[in-house]
Amino acid sequence: MTSLPQLSFADVVQPAWNVAPRVRALVTTRDGGVSEPPFGRWRDGADQPGGLNLGMKSGDDLATVAANRARLLELTGLSEAAWLDQVHGARIVRAEDALSEARASGAPAQADASVTDRAGIACVVMIADCMPVLLCDEAGRAVGAAHAGWRGLAAGIVEQTAGRVAELAGVQAGALHAYLGPCIGPDSFEVGPDVRDAFMNSTDESEREATASAFVEHPRNAGKYLADLPALARLRLQRLGVTRIVGGDLCTVKQRERFYSYRRDRETGRMAALIWLDDQAQTLGD
Numbered sequence: 585m586t587s588l589p590q591l592s593f594a595d596v597v598q599p600a601w602n603v604a605p606r607v608r609a610l611v612t613t614r615d616g617g618v619s620e621p622p623f624g625r626w627r628d629g630a631d632q633p634g635g636l637n638l639g640m641k642s643g644d645d646l647a648t649v650a651a652n653r654a655r656l657l658e659l660t661g662l663s664e665a666a667w668l669d670q671v672h673g674a675r676i677v678r679a680e681d682a683l684s685e686a687r688a689s690g691a692p693a694q695a696d697a698s699v700t701d702r703a704g705i706a707c708v709v710m711i712a713d714c715m716p717v718l719l720c721d722e723a724g725r726a727v728g729a730a731h732a733g734w735r736g737l738a739a740g741i742v743e744q745t746a747g748r749v750a751e752l753a754g755v756q757a758g759a760l761h762a763y764l765g766p767c768i769g770p771d772s773f774e775v776g777p778d779v780r781d782a783f784m785n786s787t788d789e790s791e792r793e794a795t796a797s798a799f800v801e802h803p804r805n806a807g808k809y810l811a812d813l814p815a816l817a818r819l820r821l822q823r824l825g826v827t828r829i830v831g832g833d834l835c836t837v838k839q840r841e842r843f844y845s846y847r848r849d850r851e852t853g854r855m856a857a858l859i860w861l862d863d864q865a866q867t868l869g870d
Contacts, residue, residue: 588634591616591655595636599763601830604724606703608660609859611716611765612636613842617652619644623853626841637844639710639854662860665706669694670731672714674739676748679705696736697745699728701752703863708856712846713836715767715813716857717742719749719760726752727859732767732817734775738782742820758825765857766843769835770812773847774802780809783816791819 595616599609615625617636623644624635636652637644657665666679669692677685679700682693698707699719707729709716714733720726728749730741743757750757780799787795798815802808814832821829836843844853 588618589616591636591659593659596659597766597834599718599830601761601763601828603720603722603761606724606862606864607720607727607859608862609718609720609727609763609857610660611711611857612638612656612855614844614853614855615842617648617655619648619652619853622849622851623648623844635844635853636855637853638856639712642854643851644853656856656858660706660858660860662704662706665708665858665860666698666700667692667708668696668698668710668731670696670710672696672731672733672735674736674741674744676728676730676741676745679707696741697728697730697748699726699745699748699752700861701726703861706858706860708858710854710856711765711767711836712844712852712854713768713773715817715832716765717745717817718763718765718857718859719746720859721749721753721755721760723753724861725754726750727861729857729859732813734779734782734811734813734816737813737816737820738779738786740786740820742817743824746821746824746826756825758827760824760826761828761830762821762826763830764814764817764832766834766836766839766855767813767832768837768845768847770798770800770810770815772835772837773811773813774805774808775799775811776808779811787819788823791823794819 619635621631623637
C-alpha cells in the first residue's frame with residue numbers, strides 16, 4: 585500500500601450539537617485512508633490514492649478496507665464497532681448484540697440501525713448517499729445511529745430508532761438531540777412518483793402539506809421529482825417532539841472532493857457515521 589498520512593480529525597465531520605462530552609460522534613469523508621482509485625480521495629480534479637473506503641462490499645481490496653477500518657478505530661480510540669449488513673429496512677439492534685451476532689456467525693448483523701447505552705461500543709452505519717441520523721439524549725445515557733435511505737425513512741427507521749434511544753436513556757423522545765449527516769441533497773435526489781406516494785400515504789394529515797413540499801417536480805424530467813431527504817427526516821423527528829435537530833446541509837453528490845456518492849459515480853467507496861459513549865467521561869449532573 586502507498587505510504588499516506590494517518591487519518592486525523594481534520595478528515596472527518598463532527599456534529600455541531602450541545603450535548604454531554606461523553607457523547608462522541610463523527611462522519612468520515614473520502615480522505616485519510618489507503619484505498620486506490622476508484623475508491624480514492626479527490627485531489628486536483630482526479631481520483632487519487634488515499635481514500636478512506638470502509639465498505640467491504642464496494643469492490644475494493646478487502647485488506648485495504650480492513651486497513652481503513654483499523655485507521656478509523658485508532659482515531660476514535662475504540663477497540664470495536666458494531667458494523668452492520670444494511671438492507672434498506674427498519675430492523676434495529678443493540679450494538680452489543682450486533683457484535684455478539686457477528687462473532688458467532690462470522691458475518692455482520694442484518695439491520696439498518698443500532699442503539700446502545702454501553703460505553704466504548706460504536707453504533708455505525710455506512711453511507712454513500714443515504715442519510716445517517718445520529719441520536720442521543722443530552723446527558724449522554726444512550727445513543728443510536730440509523731441508515732435512512734428513502735425506503736428506511738418511509739418505513740419509520742428514524743422514529744423507531746429515536747424511540748429505542750429514548751427508552752434506553754429513560755427520557756421522552758422529544759428530549760433527544762438529532763444530527764442529520766451528509767447525504768444526497770435536494771437538488772440531486774431524483775425520484776419517481778412511487779417514492780412520493782410512499783411518504784404521502786404514510787404521513788399524518790397535519791404533515792401532508794410539509795411532506796408534499798419536500799418533493800419538487802423535476803424541471804427537466806417530466807413525471808419525476810427532486811426529493812429532500814433531510815426535510816422528510818425532520819418531519820418524522822418532529823412528529824415525536826424532537827426539535828433539537830442539526831445538520832442536513834452537506835450533499836454527497838455535489839461535494840465530490842469530500843464525499844463518496846453512489847448516485848454520482850456508481851463504482852465508489854463507502855463512508856461511515858459513528859456515535860458512541862466515551863467511558864472516560866461523565867454524564868451531565870454526575
